[in-house]
Amino acid sequence: MKRILNAILAALIFTFLSSVTKGQSEIVYEPGTDLTVTTGADICADIVTINGTYSGDGTKCDAALPVELSSFSAIIKGNKVELNWQTATEVNNYGFEIERSVVGDQRSANAAADSWTKIGFENGHGNSNSVKEYSFTDKPNGGAKFKYRLKQIDNDGKYEYSKEIEVDLITPNEFSLSQNYPNPFNPSTIIEYALPNNSRIKLELYSTTGELVAVLSEGEMPAGYHTYEFKSGRYNLSSGVYFYRLSAVENGTEKLYTSIKKMIMLK
Known part of the structure; x- marks a missing residue:
């Protein structure tokens, strides 16, 4: 019984820690541990390893949620560009760098790829399994075609780019x-x-x-x-x-x- 109570207490402590820290959380139960998770209780962390005995009708979840970008769009408002994006889940998310590139008729594919400029940053929500919404407004100089992308950065410095979206701010020829x-x-x-x-x-x-x-x-x-x-x-x-x-x-x-x-x- 003592080992069961200790295991449950440890589960509660580690579950709490995993919800308040931005890094990866881990729970390991050594051989010989008797773990009982009652109905309605949860043991959740990025990694849960149980080497002992596991029983009960509670939930054990150990799959880390990625930073899942569910949408990324742009709306032109006069000479401004409003970027909006939404995440379905976030894990270890430090934030998003917003990058812009000018699209020119004479640019080669390689030149365009090297011309990205950081124009802003939005803090992430760390760890979340609920929908989060973000917005950023850019006011580029002059009429032109622009591309935008997001650089999602983890707390450990790892990063990943979003898809690119193109916006046309060239002055139209007619109404x-x-x-x-x-x-x-x-x-x-x-x-x-x-x-x-x-x-x-x-x-x-x-x-x-x-x-x-x-x-x-x-x-x-x-x-x-x-x-x-x-x-x-x-x-x-x-x-x-x-x-x-x-x-x-x-x-x-x-x-x-x-x-x-x-x-x-x-x-």
Whole structure:
């Protein structure tokens, strides 16, 4: 009985330590140890080695969770790039370096690979088995195509790169309004549009009867590619078909551009 109590006490201590330390935790039970784990109890560490007798209906988990990157995306907001990523699990995660590379028509594959620049860092959550969200905003100089990637770094210095995503900040040649995505959608969707020059814009939402539902965005916008995230929850809308309209007046020339697209909201 004494050995059983000692084993349970050791399990509790090591389980606690494994939850508060960022390094790898290990539990080893030597030969001759009688270990009983009751129903509902857990013995969890990065490594659990039981050389003695194990019994009971509790849980023994010894598989280390990797830093699992579940998503990595970019949204253009005027002349800024908002990077968003999400992890499903993290183990020994020191953090993420954010890196950027300029994409040029004349660059060779090797030159592009060597041109990455660190532009920021976000601290990791150490060890976690729940979803964690991260965000970083970059404001690169000049219009160009850029690539972004994440360098995930462990506490011991080991690292791994994410996939690369490409962003186009080159000034467009003409006005355009893109089809929203996803479509149909619930509860939110992305609307993108392009302005070749600084303009006064108005983005509006209409019902199928032509009634103005809401003015989504209005004001002066710089030349470039722009993104608006439409969140239906703000307007208490019913499911169905709606139309979004972009009106843009070019500064200086006063040229007017308008375009209308259809979107479908589901509930």
